[in-house]
Amino acid sequence: MRIEVNGTPRDIAATTLEAALAELGWAETRVATALNGDFVPSAARATQVLREGDRVEVLAPMQGG
Template identity: 80%
Template sequence: MRIEVNGEPRDIAATTVAGALSELGWGEARVATALNGEFLPSAARAEQPLRDGDRLEVLAPMQGG
């Protein structure tokens, strides 16, 4: 299916947010996620299905000050 990840179109085989994160290389990373503009807690990723055309935002924490 084709989804948008951080503004870039991507073709993925995964059917859940957790699966997509793993497929895209963020499987073990501590990241924040939003699906179609709504915050998605990490506990909900394994159950959250993806649909063609969904927009997934993945944000990694930054250090600094």
């Protein structure tokens, strides 16, 4: 299916947000996620179903100053 990840169209096989993060290489990274503009807590990612055309935002914390 085709979704948008951080503004870039991506084709993925995953059907849940958790599986998509793994497929896209973020499985072991601490990130914040939003689906179609709504925050998705990490505990809800495994059950959050993705649909064609969804917009996913993935934000990783930055260190430094």
